[in-house]
Amino acid sequence: MKAEVYVTLKRGVLDPQGKAIQHAIEANGSDAIAAVRQGKYFEIEVAPALEPAAARAELDRIAREILSNPVIEDYRLEIHE
Amino acid sequence: MKFGVVVFPGSNCDHDAYHVISKVIGQPVDFIWHRDSNLDGFDCIVLPGGFSYGDYLRTGAIASMSPVMRSVVGFANHGGIVIGICNGFQILCESGLLPGALLRNASLAFACRHVNLRVERTDTVYTRDYERGQVLSIPIAHGDGNYFCDDETLARLEGEGQVLFRYVDSKGDPTPESNPNGSRNNIAGIVNDRGNVLGMMPHPERASEEALGSADGRGVFTSLAAALAELAKAS
Numbered sequence: 594m595k596a597e598v599y600v601t602l603k604r605g606v607l608d609p610q611g612k613a614i615q616h617a618i619e620a621n622g623s624d625a626i627a628a629v630r631q632g633k634y635f636e637i638e639v640a641p642a643l644e645p646a647a648a649r650a651e652l653d654r655i656a657r658e659i660l661s662n663p664v665i666e667d668y669r670l671e672i673h674e
Numbered sequence: 675m676k677f678g679v680v681v682f683p684g685s686n687c688d689h690d691a692y693h694v695i696s697k698v699i700g701q702p703v704d705f706i707w708h709r710d711s712n713l714d715g716f717d718c719i720v721l722p723g724g725f726s727y728g729d730y731l732r733t734g735a736i737a738s739m740s741p742v743m744r745s746v747v748g749f750a751n752h753g754g755i756v757i758g759i760c761n762g763f764q765i766l767c768e769s770g771l772l773p774g775a776l777l778r779n780a781s782l783a784f785a786c787r788h789v790n791l792r793v794e795r796t797d798t799v800y801t802r803d804y805e806r807g808q809v810l811s812i813p814i815a816h817g818d819g820n821y822f823c824d825d826e827t828l829a830r831l832e833g834e835g836q837v838l839f840r841y842v843d844s845k846g847d848p849t850p851e852s853n854p855n856g857s858r859n860n861i862a863g864i865v866n867d868r869g870n871v872l873g874m875m876p877h878p879e880r881a882s883e884e885a886l887g888s889a890d891g892r893g894v895f896t897s898l899a900a901a902l903a904e905l906a907k908a909s
Contacts, residue, residue, distance in 0.1 A: 606822060607856070609782050662732055662768065664775040665822060
């Protein structure tokens with residue numbers, strides 16, 4: 594079982610890196626971009642012995658308590674069985 | 675009474691803090707390794723500046739899960755006095771001892787220079803040797819010092835007087851130009867509601883001797899030494 598976690602800055606939290614990337618894309622000659630928000634991506638291999646329901650609960654806790662900081666970030670967990 | 679300076683892999687202001695405490699203000703101090711969890715005998719814990727664990731994941735995040743930090747959280751919850759400087763401030767926010775978080779500087783640039791700080795309160799163990807409204811010249815050196823919290827938390831911090839230091843201009847006014855990193859309300863340092871945990875981005879340990887260009891930071895350490903001496907006498 595594999596899990597993927599996406600961590601992104603909350604709406605309302607400024608993302609100057611995303612802005613700088615957006616400006617670079619515009620400077621590169623593209624007008625296809627309206628906004629860029631930068632985030633983090635984690636690929637996780639789940640321990641084989643874990644039951645799917647227990648794995649989901651534990652991964653959700655890990656994503657919430659460790660991989661993201663709830664003060665500034667949101668996360669999205671995807672599990673592929 | 676004794677100070678303890680925690681050493682994480684990647685701390686780089688630990689020796690500066692140790693030097694100021696031992697040589698400049700002449701107080702007992704020991705290093706505490708990040709894997710140690712016994713804080714017996716310590717009266718004040720210093721979380722120094724640096725790049726603990728290479729700033730992996732988020733600044734201060736990995737350090738906040740280290741064995742020593744579990745003990746520091748217990749120490750603080752029992753009223754123990756804690757000061758986090760720069761990376762130490764980031765660790766305190768990640769560990770939940772202080773509200774908010776430190777984001778990447780709004781400019782995206784690493785800011786390394788002296789700034790002006792206004793002392794907002796002097797009735798704390800960290801600032802009793804200053805005057806209210808005094809403007810200090812103390813260096814910053816960080817890439818992630820942009821203090822962020824939600825509106826409700828900000829109102830509480832301001833309402834309860836938990837902002838101890840604010841970035842200001844030379845006249846003492848918190849202008850946008852004097853804000854080096856985009857921090858909300860020009861916040862440079864905050865205490866918890868109980869007043870025993872301080873986090874600040876500027877480095878008082880780098881400005882505690884005239885030979886370094888400013889001794890304005892020394893008051894943080896002399897204030898702590900005086901407060902700890904009083905607490906020791908009272909107990």
